[in-house]
Amino acid sequence: MISNWSNLVARRDLVRELTLAELRSQSQETRLGWLFWLVDPLIMMLIYWGVVVGIFGRGEQYTPYPVFILCAMLPWKHFTGSVNASAKILRGRDALIKAIPFPTIVLPLTIVLAGFSNFLFGTIVLLGTAVAFDRPLGMSLLQIPVLMFLQLAVVCGISLGVACFGALVRDLSGFLGHLTRIGFYLSPVLYGVDMVQDRFLQGPLGKLPFAEWIPTLYMLNPFAILFTGYRDAVFYGRMLEPYYWAVLTVEAALLLFGGWRLYQYFDRRVIKFL
Amino acid sequence: MSSPLVIDVKGLGIFYRLQQRRRVGIKSLLVGGGFRRDAPLLWALRGVTFQCHEGQILGVIGGNGAGKSTLCLALSKILMPDEGKVKVRGEVSTLLSLGAGFNRDLSGRDNIYLNAAFLGLPRRVIESKMEEIIEFSELGEFIDQPIRFYSSGMRSRLGFSVAAALDPEILILDEVLSVGDRAFQRKSRKRLKSMMDHSRVIVLVSHQVEFLRELCTHCLWLERGELRGFGKADEVLDQYMTASGGADDAEPEASA
Structure with missing residues (x-):
């Protein structure tokens, strides 16, 4: 059964059951159950807060830092979790793929969806933290659902592509950890995009050739825009610039479409590699 | 034969690239070896043509590596043919292995x-x-x-x-009968x-000749990916028995 849209719609029951099964098995493996989905982002936030503010004494311009870091960490975790799992999923479920005809695209898709549900729990923590630190929560929060939607498209698109290559290239999942680590530091998770602009427009790095282009190029990273968007919505209480909305929407559409087409191309071919 | 055609297979061929079945690493990809077009091909099935009409029970027999499982994969649309055509009219259910979709942590x-x-x-x-x-x-x-x-x-x-x-409607079974x-x-x-x-057509893969003789109306005999015989179950099974030395073939192994 090929992974096209009509088969996917026909098997939407499977997408739902598989996502629920994934979430259920996550929560049943842990003693805390679904509470862990709330505790997990809290712990991560405390660690980064402790390291960046407590030990290195940085991030004073990003006070309250817990809100600032959660805005980026939650979507980043959704992305890395989905991509890492997608790289292994087709190889991991080869027996299933060769036993039952079903559109295999549901496998990476449900990973992304289950991760997204975890992310939704994380946003509860984010909003709770924002309230606790007296952030100006208002109309800017209305941007969040749109950002979430675009995030879902970006993560889906990349995960679909990674799922194909993970099946073809066995060593991908080994490299992926390093690639996402590089991505972590290249994306404004621990710091803000203003820092990039400052460094390359004014500081010593500003003397480099083409330095004035670097912040613009930097902001082509869809995650740089996503994190900025969540920070504008929750941390600063303002609207994301229309230019960034436009870039992010185009990128999300391209990534989703590209990942989808790539998966369709490799869909049945990949099975022989498993 | 007046009953409607349900399965129509014409010149079916499916190959595996031997190189691909081994490890494909980033290095070999970069060097260009991983996707080499001249990698040796192994035809799991080639030039297989047969038809199945409503009401038939088709047995598939053959030694290990004969292509029986690959045929099941093709009929259930898990693998796409590299050559030829597979047409199946109706909803296919496959029992190639049991409980493949289970999640160990769930009840x-x-x-x-x-x-x-x-x-x-x-x-x-x-x-x-x-x-x-x-x-x-x-x-x-x-x-x-x-x-x-x-x-x-x-x-x-x-x-x-x-x-x-x-x-x-159409049931494809691959030796899953010995359970429990x-x-x-x-x-x-x-x-x-x-x-x-209740099914319109059944495809049954097995090593057990007597079992197939008891159940099937027609039989298909595969050897090394090629069709050796197709027709009434008794005739094909007799041919198969003669060719395989007439021994009571109780090979218990599952097909590849």
């Missing part, structure tokens, strides 16, 4: 929903058949335990019980026979 009950979703059974159908499935599996109170605590026999009993809830202890085997065979009564 038997949750796994019934999950496995059923893989097989394409809607949730309301499963809900109405839930008690029947649990009873058939003979798991009793274990049904609410995570299946990582199950024995392999219990697991395949559960797998068979979910599959038995299928009401297939003797009592359960008898029960599952009985259930299979009643499933067969």
Whole structure:
């Protein structure tokens, strides 16, 4: 059964059951159950807060830092979790793929969806933290659902592509950890995009050739825009610039479409590699 | 033959690239070896042509590596043909292995929903058949335990019980009949026979000649990916027996 849209719609029951099964098995493996989905982002936030503010004494311009870091960490975790799992999923479920005809695209898709549900729990923590630190929560929060939607498209698109290559290239999942680590530091998770602009427009790095282009190029990273968007919505209480909305929407559409087409191309071919 | 055509296979060929079946690493990809077009091909099936009409029960026989499993994969649309055409009219249900979609951390009950979703059974159908499935599996109170605590026999009993809830138009079976202890085997065979009564076409892969002779109307004999015989079950099975030395072939191995 090929992974096209009509088969996917026909098997939407499977997408739902598989996502629920994934979430259920996550929560049943842990003693805390679904509470862990709330505790997990809290712990991560405390660690980064402790390291960046407590030990290195940085991030004073990003006070309250817990809100600032959660805005980026939650979507980043959704992305890395989905991509890492997608790289292994087709190889991991080869027996299933060769036993039952079903559109295999549901496998990476449900990973992304289950991760997204975890992310939704994380946003509860984010909003709770924002309230606790007296952030100006208002109309800017209305941007969040749109950002979430675009995030879902970006993560889906990349995960679909990674799922194909993970099946073809066995060593991908080994490299992926390093690639996402590089991505972590290249994306404004621990710091803000203003820092990039400052460094390359004014500081010593500003003397480099083409330095004035670097912040613009930097902001082509869809995650740089996503994190900025969540920070504008929750941390600063303002609207994301229309230019960034436009870039992010185009990128999300391209990534989703590209990942989808790539998966369709490799869909049945990949099975022989498993 | 006036009954409608259900399965129409013309010149079917499926190959595996030997290079691809081994490791393909980033290095070989960069150097260009991984996708080399001249990598040796292994034709698991080639030039296979046959037709199956409504009401037929088709047995597939052949030695190990004959291409029986690959044929099942092609008929159930898991693998696309590299050559030729496979046309199947109607909804195909496949029993190539039992409980392949199970999640070890979930209870038997949750796994019934999950496995059923893989097989394409809607949730309301499963809900109405839930008690029947649990009873058939003979798991009793274990049904609410995570299946990582199950024995392999219990697991395949559960797998068979979910599959038995299928009401297939076209049923493809690959040696999954020996499940559980003797009592359960008898029960599952009985259930299979009643499933067969409701199906339009059945494709049955087995090593057991007598079993096929008993059930099938037609037979297809594959050897090294090529069609050696196709026709009335008795004739093809006799040919097969003669060619394979007439021995009582009780090869218990599963096909590749």
